[in-house]
Amino acid sequence: TGVRTLGMAANRFLHRKEDVHNPRTANRHLPTGKLKPFEVVGLMLVGTGVFFYAAAQLNGLALALAPVAAAYVVVYSFAKYYTWACHFFLGWALAISPSAAWIAVTGRLDPEAVLLSVVVALWAGGFDIIYGCADIDFDRKYGVNSFPKRFGIAAALRTTKVMHAASATALLALGFWLDLSFFYFIGWAIAVSLLALENSLLKADDLSKLRSPLFQYNSVISMVLLLFTILAVEL
Incomplete structure (x- = not known):
């Protein structure tokens, strides 16, 4: 911090x-x-x-x-x-x-x-x-x-x-x-899917979706990775 x-x-x-x-x-x-x-x-x-x-x-x-x-x-x-x-x-x-x-x-x-x-x-x-x-x-x-x-x-x-x-x-x-256990890989798949979605929203001639709520998934991705990593370690 x-x-x-x-x-x-x-x-x-x-x-x-x-x-x-x-x-x-x-x-x-x-x-x-x-x-x-x-x-x-x-x-x-x-x-x-x-x-x-x-x-x-x-x-x-x-x-x-x-x-x-x-x-x-x-x-x-x-x-x-x-x-x-x-x-x-x-x-x-x-x-x-x-x-x-x-x-x-x-x-x-x-x-x-x-x-x-x-x-x-x-x-x-x-x-x-x-x-x-x-x-x-x-x-x-x-x-x-x-x-x-x-x-x-x-x-x-x-x-x-x-x-x-x-x-x-x-x-x-x-x-x-x-x-790590399979929980980690489930979290990885979800996170990567969201990342791919974010990348698909933008075009060279259209950046309008940069401020779309769909492009704010990074915080969700972080929490998904954290949650499933904890599950993979603890369970």
């Missing part, structure tokens, strides 16, 4: 001026004046403090890697000013979480945790490319880099499908690797 707060607050603070002009982000707290910049900086400091305190209570490896994680979730926000690959930087920022949780519990970083982080990186990076499609006009006007701006919306959507297919495959492999 601490490092996520730091990363999200830093992202909002660093992009506060351009967020005013982007229709997708104009209603965020800083552009609308609901929060002041100094308040967001304060939130960043609180998040950092909570994160380091929590890491210190866990184990040596967690504390040793805490500065790396904290730095990365701040620095990744600058990527879109320099490279169209910024979506992959964001994906890896979110992918820190499963490996960090694994380290917190076990005190070590195992290959299974790395594979789970790859799943998250591909999953989240793919969705960030999709949202980049919605921002393409803004990115062109203000000189922000993105995959859709560099390669076009059609190529971006194809790439997202490949990334999500790879993510789903890695998630399936993880179930076999950890020798």
Whole structure:
């Protein structure tokens, strides 16, 4: 929670001026004046403090890697000013979480945790490319880099499908690797079906369903995977 707060607050603070002009982000707290910049900086400091305190209570490896994680979730926000690959930087920022949780519990970083982080990186990076499609006009006007701006919306959507297919495959492999019961694979099938549905909603010439309730299934997917993984482990 601490490092996520730091990363999200830093992202909002660093992009506060351009967020005013982007229709997708104009209603965020800083552009609308609901929060002041100094308040967001304060939130960043609180998040950092909570994160380091929590890491210190866990184990040596967690504390040793805490500065790396904290730095990365701040620095990744600058990527879109320099490279169209910024979506992959964001994906890896979110992918820190499963490996960090694994380290917190076990005190070590195992290959299974790395594979789970790859799943998250591909999953989240793919969705960030999709949202980049919605921002393409803004990115062109203000000189922000993105995959859709560099390669076009059609190529971006194809790439997202490949990334999500790879993510789903890695998630399936993880179930076999950890020798989980059939409950896990039921959850996997439901989650992947919802993911495929989300991808099918968007066309290169029609992104209107991006704000459709059907495209908000990620929270449902997360809960499905959590529920069926718990069943697979406990039953």
